[in-house]
Amino acid sequence: MAESFDIIIIGSGPGGYVTAIRAAQLGFKTAIVERAYLGGVCLNWGCIPTKALLRSAEIFHYMQHAKDYGLAAEKVSYDPAAVVKRSRGVSKRLNDGVGFLMKKNKVSVIWGEAAIDSPGKVTVKPAKSEAAKNSDAPKGALAPGAYEAKHVIIATGARPRVLPGLEPDQKLVWTYFEAMVPERVPKSLLVIGSGAIGIEFASFYRTLGAEVTVVEVLPQILPVEDAEIAGLARKAFEKQGIKIFTGAKVTRLDRQADSVTATIDDGKGGTQTLAVDRVISAVGVTGNVENLGLERLGVEIDRAAIVVDGYGRTNVPGIYAIGDVAGPPLLAHKAEHEGVICVEAIKGLKRHPMDKLKIPGCTYCAPQIASVGLTEAAAKEKKLDIRVGRFPFIGNGKAIALGEDQGLVKVIFDKASGQLVGAHMIGAEVTELIQGYVVAMNLETTEEELMHTVFPHPTLSEMMGEAVLDAYGRVLNM
Amino acid sequence: MPINILMPALSPTMEKGNIAKWLKKEGDKVKAGDILAEIETDKATMEYEAIDEGVIAKILVPEGTADVAVNAPIAVLAAEGEDVKTAVAGAAAAKQVAPSPPAGASKPAAAPQPSPPPPYPPPLAGEGREGVPTPASPVAPAPAANGRGRIFASPLARRLAKAAGLDVARIAGTGPHGRIIAHDVEAAKSGGAALRAPLPSPAAPGIAPVQAPSDDKIRALFEPGSYDVVPHDNIRKIIAQRLVLAKQTIPHFYLTISCTIDKLLSAREDINVTAPKGPDGKPTWKLSVNDFVIKALALALIKVPEANVTWTETGMLKHKHADIGIAVAIPGGLITPVVRKAETKSLIAISAEMKDYAARARARKLKPEEYQGGSSAISNLGMYGIEEFAAVINPPHATILAIGAGIERAVVRDGKIAVATQMKVTLSSDHRAVDGALGAELMGAFRIYIESPTAMLV
Numbered sequence A: 001m002a003e004s005f006d007i008i009i010i011g012s013g014p015g016g017y018v019t020a021i022r023a024a025q026l027g028f029k030t031a032i033v034e035r036a037y038l039g040g041v042c043l044n045w046g047c048i049p050t051k052a053l054l055r056s057a058e059i060f061h062y063m064q065h066a067k068d069y070g071l072a073a074e075k076v077s078y079d080p081a082a083v084v085k086r087s088r089g090v091s092k093r094l095n096d097g098v099g100f101l102m103k104k105n106k107v108s109v110i111w112g113e114a115a116i117d118s119p120g121k122v123t124v125k126p127a128k129s130e131a132a133k134n135s136d137a138p139k140g141a142l143a144p145g146a147y148e149a150k151h152v153i154i155a156t157g158a159r160p161r162v163l164p165g166l167e168p169d170q171k172l173v174w175t176y177f178e179a180m181v182p183e184r185v186p187k188s189l190l191v192i193g194s195g196a197i198g199i200e201f202a203s204f205y206r207t208l209g210a211e212v213t214v215v216e217v218l219p220q221i222l223p224v225e226d227a228e229i230a231g232l233a234r235k236a237f238e239k240q241g242i243k244i245f246t247g248a249k250v251t252r253l254d255r256q257a258d259s260v261t262a263t264i265d266d267g268k269g270g271t272q273t274l275a276v277d278r279v280i281s282a283v284g285v286t287g288n289v290e291n292l293g294l295e296r297l298g299v300e301i302d303r304a305a306i307v308v309d310g311y312g313r314t315n316v317p318g319i320y321a322i323g324d325v326a327g328p329p330l331l332a333h334k335a336e337h338e339g340v341i342c343v344e345a346i347k348g349l350k351r352h353p354m355d356k357l358k359i360p361g362c363t364y365c366a367p368q369i370a371s372v373g374l375t376e377a378a379a380k381e382k383k384l385d386i387r388v389g390r391f392p393f394i395g396n397g398k399a400i401a402l403g404e405d406q407g408l409v410k411v412i413f414d415k416a417s418g419q420l421v422g423a424h425m426i427g428a429e430v431t432e433l434i435q436g437y438v439v440a441m442n443l444e445t446t447e448e449e450l451m452h453t454v455f456p457h458p459t460l461s462e463m464m465g466e467a468v469l470d471a472y473g474r475v476l477n478m
Numbered sequence B: 001m002p003i004n005i006l007m008p009a010l011s012p013t014m015e016k017g018n019i020a021k022w023l024k025k026e027g028d029k030v031k032a033g034d035i036l037a038e039i040e041t042d043k044a045t046m047e048y049e050a051i052d053e054g055v056i057a058k059i060l061v062p063e064g065t066a067d068v069a070v071n072a073p074i075a076v077l078a079a080e081g082e083d084v085k086t087a088v089a090g091a092a093a094a095k096q097v098a099p100s101p102p103a104g105a106s107k108p109a110a111a112p113q114p115s116p117p118p119p120y121p122p123p124l125a126g127e128g129r130e131g132v133p134t135p136a137s138p139v140a141p142a143p144a145a146n147g148r149g150r151i152f153a154s155p156l157a158r159r160l161a162k163a164a165g166l167d168v169a170r171i172a173g174t175g176p177h178g179r180i181i182a183h184d185v186e187a188a189k190s191g192g193a194a195l196r197a198p199l200p201s202p203a204a205p206g207i208a209p210v211q212a213p214s215d216d217k218i219r220a221l222f223e224p225g226s227y228d229v230v231p232h233d234n235i236r237k238i239i240a241q242r243l244v245l246a247k248q249t250i251p252h253f254y255l256t257i258s259c260t261i262d263k264l265l266s267a268r269e270d271i272n273v274t275a276p277k278g279p280d281g282k283p284t285w286k287l288s289v290n291d292f293v294i295k296a297l298a299l300a301l302i303k304v305p306e307a308n309v310t311w312t313e314t315g316m317l318k319h320k321h322a323d324i325g326i327a328v329a330i331p332g333g334l335i336t337p338v339v340r341k342a343e344t345k346s347l348i349a350i351s352a353e354m355k356d357y358a359a360r361a362r363a364r365k366l367k368p369e370e371y372q373g374g375s376s377a378i379s380n381l382g383m384y385g386i387e388e389f390a391a392v393i394n395p396p397h398a399t400i401l402a403i404g405a406g407i408e409r410a411v412v413r414d415g416k417i418a419v420a421t422q423m424k425v426t427l428s429s430d431h432r433a434v435d436g437a438l439g440a441e442l443m444g445a446f447r448i449y450i451e452s453p454t455a456m457l458v
Helices: A014-025 A040-045 A047-064 A080-104 A196-207 A227-240 A332-347 A376-381 A397-402 A430-442 A447-451 A462-471 B084-090 B092-097 B155-164 B182-190 B215-219 B234-249 B262-272 B289-303 B347-362 B436-451 B453-457
Strands: A003-010 A030-034 A108-111 A113-118 A121-125 A145-154 A158-160 A188-192 A211-215 A243-245 A249-255 A260-265 A271-276 A278-281 A285-287 A319-321 A361-363 A369-373 A386-392 A408-414 A420-426 B003-006 B016-022 B035-040 B045-049 B054-059 B073-078 B252-260 B309-311 B316-318 B324-326 B328-330 B333-335 B376-380 B399-413 B416-430
Touching: A003 A014, A003 A113, A003 A332, A014 A030, A014 A040, A014 A080, A014 A332, A040 A047, A040 A080, A047 A080, A047 A196, A080 A108, A145 A332, A188 A196, A188 A271, A196 A211, A196 A227, A196 A278, A196 A361, A211 A271, A227 A243, A227 A369, A227 A376, A227 A408, A227 A420, A260 A278, A361 A430, A369 A430, A376 A386, A376 A408, A376 A420, A386 A462, A397 A462, A408 A430, A408 A462, A420 A430, A420 A462, A430 A462, A447 A462, B155 B182, B234 B333, B252 B436, B262 B289, B262 B416, B262 B436, B262 B453, B289 B324, B289 B347, B289 B376, B289 B399, B289 B436, B289 B453, B328 B347, B399 B436, B416 B436, B436 B453
Parallel strands: A003 A030, A003 A145, A030 A108, A145 A319, A188 A211, A188 A278, A211 A243, B324 B376, B376 B399
Antiparallel strands: A113 A121, A121 A145, A158 A285, A249 A260, A260 A271, A361 A369, A369 A420, A386 A408, A408 A420, B003 B073, B016 B035, B035 B045, B054 B073, B252 B416, B309 B316, B328 B333, B399 B416
C-alpha cells in the first residue's frame, strides 16, 4: 500500500523546503520530492553560490583599490578554481543544512521525479536527468514509488529560457549553470539579457577583468527597476567599462572552436558583429511545468506558469503551486512566502494572499540595487498622485567613510494617503537596507511614522529617513 | 514664529469638540496657563489652557462652532513683538482644515460631517512640539488609557478610514490578531461587508449600524463590583436589535396633537353599561379607551390610504387593510401583537382580541404570525400618567401612535375657559414613506374619529 501523507511537495527549492517546514510545524504529515539537489537551484545554482562569487569579486575589487583606504596590497590576483571552489563549498554547506532541516522537522524526503496521476496520487520515478546522476540521495530518503497525499503542492521552479539561435551549449554559450563554475575567466563576454541574473554575472566578470558587453532588448537595463535607478546603474556600469546596448537584440551567434561571433541588431537599423570568448544567455526563465501530469489532470497553465489563486490553489482541487512555477515575480523569497500562505490556508488559518507590491527585489551587482513596490512610472501609470523623495549617498556620512559615496535612495508616497508605495535604492549595501521599508510597508505606516522613526547615526540607513523627509520638503542634510 | 492653536484632545477618545466660548479675543495677550477657551465634548465642558505666550493674532473658529476635529487649528498665536498680520498669513493654510461655521438650527441632530483629510504636508507652524497637548498623529485617536478596548489598526488604515469618513472602530480587522489593515477599510468602503456587528436584519441590507462602544469600555466606566451583570435573554436581544435597526435606518419625525376625549369617555360608559352580565355577575366585556384608539387609527388609515404603507427599497407597499400592532408590556420587555383588518372589526371584537393577546403575550405564548407584520402601531402609556411621548417605529410599520394620559385641562372654547379631558397623541412617521403633510392628514382623520366616536359608526 502506498504511503500516505497530508501534504506532498514536489521540489525542494527555497519555496518547497520552506513550505515543507511550515506544513510540518502546522502538524501535517509532510513529504518533499527532490530529483537532484536539496535546496533546488537557489542555493545550489542560483542565489547563494552567485553571492559567494560576487563576494570574491567584491573583495578583489577592494584589494585593487586598497590605496584608496591608505592600505597596500600588491600583486593582487585571483585563482578562478579557488573562487569557484569556495562558492561550491558555500552551496554544499547549505545543501546539507536543508537535509538537516527536513530531518529536524520530520519531513520525509522522497528521491526521484514526481508525477501526479490523479489528485491525491503521486508516483515518484528514479530521476534520469544529468544533474541527478551527479548527486546522491541523502541518507534516509524514501525510494521512488507510489505515494498518496491529500494535498499536492508543486514547487518545481523554473529553468533558463532558451531562445532560438541562442541555444546554450554548455561550452561557448552558457546559462547560469556554466557561468557559475568557469574554469577560467573569459577575456571577453557577451551577456544577453540585463535582468538580475545577467547583470550580476556582467558585474562579476567585469570585476575580474573580462571585457563585458550587455545586450538588452528593452529600452532600459534592469527592466523591472525604477528608470531613474536603472539609469544610474547604467552609468556606473559604463564607468566600469561594461558596454551596454539597450533596445537591441542578438540576432545570431556564430560559434567557432573557442569563441563566438555575435550579430547585434542595435534597434536603430544598424547591425554590428562582436567577437567574444563566451556568451551568457540570461533571457529569463521558464516554469518547470512538464512531466508532472498536469495536462492530463487539466491543471490550467498559462505561458509556462501554473495558474493559481492568491492561496496557491490551481483549478484542480487538491493541487497547488507556489514559487517560480506559479509565475512572477521569480524570487526565492516570494516562493517561500507563497508556500507558507498556501499551507496556512490549507490548515484553515485566515491569511491574506500575498501582496506582490510588498515583495522586495535585490540585485547584487556593484553597485547593489534594491527595490520594493511601484516604480515611479508604474505609480504614474496607476494615476496615483505621488510625492517622490530622494537622498543621494553623497550626503551620508557613513557612505563617505566607507568610500561608497555613489548611490541614491528614492521613495514614492501616495499623496492622498501618505502610503509608501515604492522604494528604490542603488549603492553600497542597499540590499540589506531595503527591508526597513518593506517592514514599514507591511505594517502600513504612513510618512508620519517613518518621519518619527529614529535611524541610528552614522549608518547608511539614515538615508532612508532623509529620503522620506525629502518627499515632504523636510530633508535635513542636503 | 506664529503658533497654531489646535483643537485639543481632552480625552483619549475625543475626536471632535465644540468651541463653547472664547475667553480671549483677538489682540489679547496670553501667557502660559491662561484659559483660552471652553471646549465642550459630549461628556463635559473643559477649560483649555494656553501653553505658550503671545498675542492672539486670529481666532479661526468662532465660539459656538460644533464638531471641530481634534488638531484642527482654532486660533493663531503670534509671539511677543511679532507682526500679527504676518502671523495670520503664515497660518493661512491652516484655515483649510478649519471646520464649517456653527451648524444652523435647520439641521438639528444632523450627523457630523466627516472632517476632510488633513492636507499635506502637515508640518505647519504649530507642530505638536510647539505646544499643544496633542497626540503625535493628527489622525489617529489615541488608544484608551487603560489599554482595554484599544483599537488595533494600521496607521494607513486609520488614515484611509478617516478620509472615507468611516469610524475605524466599526471596521472588522482581518490582519494579524484582528488588526485593522488598509484592505479592511477598502472592503468596508466598497461593500460594507467588513463592518463589524451588522444587525441580522433583512429589512435594511447594506445599511451599517454605528458601532457602540465595546462592553469592556462601558464596564471600565464603573467601579468593579459596583454592579451585577444580568445576561440578556432573547427577547431583550431582539428588542435591542430591532430598535437599533429602527432608529438607524428609519428617518423618524414626530407630530403631536391634543385630542378632546370627553365624548369618547361618555360613549365608552354608555356602551359599557349595555354589556350583558355573565354567569359570575360581571359584564362579559368592557371596552377600554385603547380599543377606541385602535379602531380610530384603523379607520384613519383607511381614510388616508397613502399613510397605510410600508417602505421597501424597490417600492411602496400600499396596504389594503389596517393591521395595527399594539405594544404590550410583558415582564422583561414588550411585544406587539397585530390586530388584523382592525377597520372591519367591531369595538367588542377588538376588545376581546386584545384581551386574549395581552394574556397570551404575558405568558409568552404568542405565535410569530400574531406579532409580525402590520402597517402601523399603537403604544399607550396613558395608564401610567405619561402625558406625551414619542415612540420608535417598529418596522415594517410606517407609523406608530404614542398615546398619552387623558387629563382634564382648562381649554378656551368660544372665548370662554372650559374644562375638557384631553389626550396628547404623537405620531412617529417613517419619512421615507409618510411625509409631514400626509402624517398631519392622518392625524386629522384620527382626531375626527377619536373626538367624535359616533363618526366611527358611519
